[in-house]
Amino acid sequence: MPEPSVPEKVRAEVIRELYRQVDMLDWEELPVRAKTAYYTRWVEDDAIGGMLADYMTSEGMRVWLKDVPLKEYARAVESFGSYAQYVSKHLTPPSEFVPLILGAGWRVRPETIREKPMHCKATDGSRERYVCWGRVRNFRDLVWAALNEAVDSAERPLIVVYATDAVPIDVERSERFRRIAEHCGLDVDFVRRQWLAAAAG
Structure with a gap:
């Protein structure tokens, strides 16, 4: 508007x-x-x-x-x-949760961070993967974004579904998400993100 x-x-x-x-x-x-x-x-x-x-x-x-x-x-x-x-x-940045999921050798390329949904490219120095993240209610949008990326990518895109301290992810729902991701040829993982005080400025 x-x-x-x-x-x-x-x-x-x-x-x-x-x-x-x-x-x-x-x-x-x-x-x-x-x-x-x-x-x-x-x-x-x-x-x-x-x-x-x-x-x-x-x-x-x-x-x-x-x-x-x-x-x-x-x-x-x-x-x-x-x-x-x-x-x-x-919220804690993707640079914190991406290495936890993909391994310590992986890092986020900061210049690739974009929105709709939030996503980036992660690299281990030789390979590169698309990573997108969002809350449980955004899973459908995350799947669609990852599928669009998968068409042109040699590596499986990764979907990260996150929760905050107040809202845990239901175990039954997370299992359903895993089955959907596997069916689509995508990877999915789950993280709990923390709230951090913003820098003064």
């Missing part, structure tokens, strides 16, 4: 406060109804809605909160994109 005409200083303060509050939740795992209740709360919050009141209506705030900063949040906690500067915490 088009950005409303909000002064940059006000916009930055609002997003930083919004993310401060979102960072205390496991936002990506909240059900839709719970998220809807938070939109209402934030519109009424002096530090968010009160700051935006001179520039947009209450409904405009709800739409903007949902379609701009909250749409960017999942990428921001991956330390990816321009909104990453506003979060107070982020």
